[in-house]
Amino acid sequence: MDYKILGKCFSLNLPKDQNELFQMPIKKISLTTLYFIKSNFSKGLLWIGLKTGLIDKVMILPFKGFGNENEIYFLGRVLKERGIVNSSLEDGPWKNFKKMYKRFMSWEIPGVKIKASFQHIEQTVITDEEGYFCVHLKSPHPFSIDAPWQEIRLELLDPVVKNQEQVTAVNKVFIPYKNVEYGVISDIDDTIVPTGATRLLTMLKTTFLGNAHTRLPFPGVADFYQALAKGNDGIESNPFFYVSSSPWNLYDFLVEFLEVHSIPKGPLMLRDLGLSREQFIAGSHWEHKLRQVEKIFEIEKNLQFILIGDSGQHDPEIYLQVVKDFPERVKIIYIRDIKTSRQTKLLAIEKELKNLGVPMLLIKDTGEAAAHAAAQGWIPEAAIGQVQAAAEEP
Structure with missing residues (x-):
């Protein structure tokens, strides 16, 4: 550099x-x-x-991706090495805050080249002014796939700091392999975990002072998502995709959160909150989520989907547009009803979706969704009791 x-x-x-x-x-x-x-x-x-010398070591932070037999898509970022380790249940608010401070007060490395290599193809991309890069590999010949999760090798090609050693990373991408019955796209905030996304102070407190262990998902979510991942045949092969308006700075935190609470892993589609030429915040909630959900539909072109969200931040409107843009690709929409003042609007969306042939179910808890999924044959009847028992835990 x-x-x-x-x-x-x-x-x-x-x-x-x-x-x-x-x-x-x-x-x-x-x-x-x-x-x-x-x-x-x-x-x-x-x-x-x-x-x-304040920046003495850099890292490639890849974000899990997805693809099909001929293409792979994912994002990543080049940053100063942050030295953030996994949290523990004993970590206090101050320790949690310091880790979160490192996530948001990052040093991004713009204008450097990253080489992505997978099987017979390579692609070189350049980081933008916020350090982000996008890899979209396309091959005229099908990839050789023997498992749903594949590894992509990444290498930083440009020197950034003095005496820089080789900087590499390995990213994982999901490619549908065998026994896939459907895909699941889920929101995170107030769908998987209570965040108070509609209450700013509550959201800031839970974000900056908690960690992956202290932040608890809604009761029954882990059991229900595990049942959906296994489907009716009991083989854990149905992919999960998580779309949220949370910033990319929280990526490692959210990955750890899913792992700690035994929620199926999958690509996370987050967003950049930085100032851009056109907007004070780079992309609205609506635009971001719609764009990311439809990107998944475009690449996973052979899958039907179950969509899961909540009633607080326009998930129903976004999913309605997806149904219009991709007819016959959505099996069901589950919306966690967090009791906002939007009930009249929700009923209108529910009616419009019904006319399009896609049911939208407003649910009060995860057990209700599990009972419906089992009745449709998407998960086994035996899973209902476990999910409902977990959903009723205080």
């Missing part, structure tokens, strides 16, 4: 035509100015970090 270039970048690159800038609407002026300030501040901070 050229330190001189980074140093030169530490200047406010406002539009050359200042008259054009001042002719913009006030809101546009504010957003444009803030974006350039933010962008150049980040570049300057990175330059200082590299020159002073």
Whole structure:
């Protein structure tokens, strides 16, 4: 990496035509100015970090992906090594806060090349200004698949710090293999785990002071999701995909949360909350979730899906649009009813979905969803009792 270039970048690159800038609407002026300030501040901070040695080691953080027999898709990020280890039940609020601080106060590495290698193909991609990269491998010949989870090798091709050793990572991607009956796409916040997503202070407290052990899922979720993963044949082969408006900074936290509570692993589709040229927050909740769900539908083109969400943050509206865009691909929509003031709207969506041939079930607890899934033959009858017993636990 050229330190001189980074140093030169530490200047406010406002539009050359200042008259054009001042002719913009006030809101546009504010957003444009803030974006350039933010962008150049980040570049300057990175330059200082590299020159002073505050950034002495970098890492590739890949996010689990998915694919089919001819293509693979996933995202990742290049960051300063953060040194975050898994949490324990004994960790207190201060220790949890320090880990969360490291997740959000990260040093991103822009403009470096990453090589992805899988079987007979390779792809080289470049990180954007927030350190993100996207790998979308496409092959004219089918991949050789002997298991649902495949490993992709990643290598950083550019030097970032002095005396840098080889920087590599291995990512895992899901490719449908055998005995797949359906896929499951689930929201996380207030669907799997209570977060108070509709109450800002509650959400911030639970996010920054808790950890993967102290944050508890809704009763019965783990048992129900395990039953869905196994399906009616009892073989754990049905894939899970998690779509959330939580930031990518929480990725490792959420992966650990799923593992600790025995919730089926799967790709997580999160979002960047950074300031962009067009928006104060990069993408609205609606746009982000719809785009990610439909990306899954596009790549997993041979699967039908069960969609799971909650009534608090427009999951029903998003899933309705998915049903319209992908007819005959959705088996059922389960919506955890968190009792908002949107009941009239929910009933209207339920009626519209019914006319499209897709039922939407508003559920009060996970046991109700399990009973319905068993009645449809998607999970065995024997699973109902276990899920309902867990759902009734205090």
